[in-house]
Amino acid sequence: MSKLIYLDAPVLGELEKKYLCEAVDTGYVSSVGRFVEDFEKRFSDYLGVKKSVSVQSGTAAIHISLYELGIKEGDEVIVPALTFVATANPVVYLGAKPVFVDIDPDTWNIDVDRIEERITERTKAIIPVHLYGNPADMERINDIAKKYGLYVVEDATESLGAKYRGRYTGTIGELGCFSFNGNKLITTGGGGMVVGRSEDRLDHIKYLVNQARDNRPEYYHSEIGFNYRMTNIEAALGIAQMERIDNLLEKKKIFNQIYREELKGPVRFQKEYKNAESSWWLTAVYIDRDIDIPELQKELSKRGIQTRRIFTPLVEFPMYRESRDKYPVSYDIYSNGLCLPSSPLNSEDDIFYVTKTLKEILR
Structure with a gap:
C-alpha cells in the first residue's frame, strides 16, 4: 500500500x-x-x-x-x-x-x-x-x-x-x-x-x-x-x-471499534470506567506478545502506517528521576504499548488495512 x-x-x-x-x-x-x-x-x-x-x-x-x-x-x-x-x-x-x-493497569489513568x-x-x-x-x-x-x-x-x-x-x-x-x-x-x-x-x-x-x-x-x-x-x-x-467536531469524534469512535473487533487476541485495549465514554483521541494498544516495539514500528512504517510510542514515564526524565520500581505499571504500559493511526483523515478501509498488517507481523 x-x-x-x-x-x-x-x-x-x-x-x-x-x-x-x-x-x-x-x-x-x-x-x-x-x-x-x-x-x-x-x-x-x-x-x-x-x-x-x-x-x-x-x-x-x-x-x-x-x-x-x-x-x-x-x-x-x-x-x-x-x-x-x-x-x-x-x-x-x-x-x-x-x-x-502510578497508573491503573486497565484504564491507564492515575x-x-x-x-x-x-x-x-x-x-x-x-x-x-x-x-x-x-x-x-x-x-x-x-x-x-x-x-x-x-x-x-x-x-x-x-x-x-x-x-x-x-x-x-x-x-x-x-x-x-x-x-x-x-x-x-x-x-x-x-x-x-x-x-x-x-x-x-x-x-x-x-x-x-x-x-x-x-x-x-x-x-x-x-x-x-x-x-x-x-x-x-x-x-x-x-x-x-x-463545525466538524461531531463528525471527527464519530470517526475516531468507529476506528476504535474496528480495532477492537479485528485485533481480538494479540493486543489489549484501554478499559473505560463504568459510566465513562472515551473520545478515543488515539487508540492505544498493549501488544500482548514478546516483541520489540521500535522494531514493530519500523515494520509498520515500511507499509505506510504511522504509529507512536506510549508516553515515556515522567520519572524517567532527568528533572523528575525516580526509581522505576515504584512505577511498575507505567513502565509496563510504556514498554509494550503503541498508539495506532487514529486521524479522521483515514478511511475505514485504511483502519482495516492496519489491523490486517499488524496481525500478519505479530504472527
Missing part, C-alpha cells in the same frame, strides 16, 4: 480557508477581532458551561489554572506518572513539586487507590489526566480532594468530547484544561482553553492572560500578567473545526 495512513493529522479544508481568509481580510490576525469571543462562546455551548477562556496552549491552560488557584513554591501537586510532560512542567514553573502516582498514600500536608491539588481521551475516575478523585481540601485541575487536553457520568471531561474539576495542538480532535494550530466552576475565577484568568491589562488608564497593569492570549487567526481556525 503506497498511501500514508496517518496517526493524528488534522482535517482541514475549504471551511477553514474561509474563516482564515476572513480574519486576514479584516487585518485582525492578532488578539483583536471577533473570532476569539465567538470561539469561546461556541466552545462553552458545546460543553454546556457558562464561560471559557482561550489561551495559547494546553500547557498555558494548566499553568494559568494552577497560578489562579494559588499554587506556589513549596506546594505539592499529585500527577500521574504516565502522561505527556506538559502535565507536570507547569507545576515546576510555579516552584511547586509534582508528586507522581491509580486512585494510590493517591492518598502520596498526599502530605504540602499537597494542594490533583491533576488527573484523561489519557488518550479515556476519562479518569473523577467521582473518586473528587471525593479524595474534598476529604483533604485539595483542588482538582483536569488535564483534558486529550479528551475533548469524552464524558464521565454524562458530563464532559474538563467540566468536573475546579478547572479544566484543553489543547488545540495540530494533533488534537480539533485544532487551532496551537492554542488551548480553560473552563471551570467559578465565573469569577475565569474572569480573573481572562484578565491575567491579557498581561493583567486594566481599562484605567490605558496600559495600566495592577498585577503580574501573562501573554497567553489566543490570536484571532487561531480562533478563526477553531470555529471551523467546531
Whole structure:
C-alpha cells in the first residue's frame, strides 16, 4: 500500500480557508477581532458551561489554572506518572513539586487507590489526566480532594468530547484544561482553553492572560500578567473545526471499534470506567506478545502506517528521576504499548488495512 495512513493529522479544508481568509481580510490576525469571543462562546455551548477562556496552549491552560488557584513554591501537586510532560512542567514553573502516582493497569489513568498514600500536608491539588481521551475516575478523585481540601485541575487536553457520568471531561474539576495542538480532535494550530466552576475565577484568568491589562488608564497593569492570549487567526481556525467536531469524534469512535473487533487476541485495549465514554483521541494498544516495539514500528512504517510510542514515564526524565520500581505499571504500559493511526483523515478501509498488517507481523 503506497498511501500514508496517518496517526493524528488534522482535517482541514475549504471551511477553514474561509474563516482564515476572513480574519486576514479584516487585518485582525492578532488578539483583536471577533473570532476569539465567538470561539469561546461556541466552545462553552458545546460543553454546556457558562464561560471559557482561550489561551495559547494546553500547557498555558494548566499553568494559568494552577497560578489562579494559588499554587506556589513549596506546594505539592499529585500527577500521574504516565502522561505527556506538559502535565507536570507547569507545576515546576510555579516552584511547586509534582508528586507522581502510578497508573491503573486497565484504564491507564492515575491509580486512585494510590493517591492518598502520596498526599502530605504540602499537597494542594490533583491533576488527573484523561489519557488518550479515556476519562479518569473523577467521582473518586473528587471525593479524595474534598476529604483533604485539595483542588482538582483536569488535564483534558486529550479528551475533548469524552464524558464521565454524562458530563464532559474538563467540566468536573475546579478547572479544566484543553489543547488545540495540530494533533488534537480539533485544532487551532496551537492554542488551548480553560473552563471551570467559578465565573469569577475565569474572569480573573481572562484578565491575567491579557498581561493583567486594566481599562484605567490605558496600559495600566495592577498585577503580574501573562501573554497567553489566543490570536484571532487561531480562533478563526477553531470555529471551523467546531463545525466538524461531531463528525471527527464519530470517526475516531468507529476506528476504535474496528480495532477492537479485528485485533481480538494479540493486543489489549484501554478499559473505560463504568459510566465513562472515551473520545478515543488515539487508540492505544498493549501488544500482548514478546516483541520489540521500535522494531514493530519500523515494520509498520515500511507499509505506510504511522504509529507512536506510549508516553515515556515522567520519572524517567532527568528533572523528575525516580526509581522505576515504584512505577511498575507505567513502565509496563510504556514498554509494550503503541498508539495506532487514529486521524479522521483515514478511511475505514485504511483502519482495516492496519489491523490486517499488524496481525500478519505479530504472527
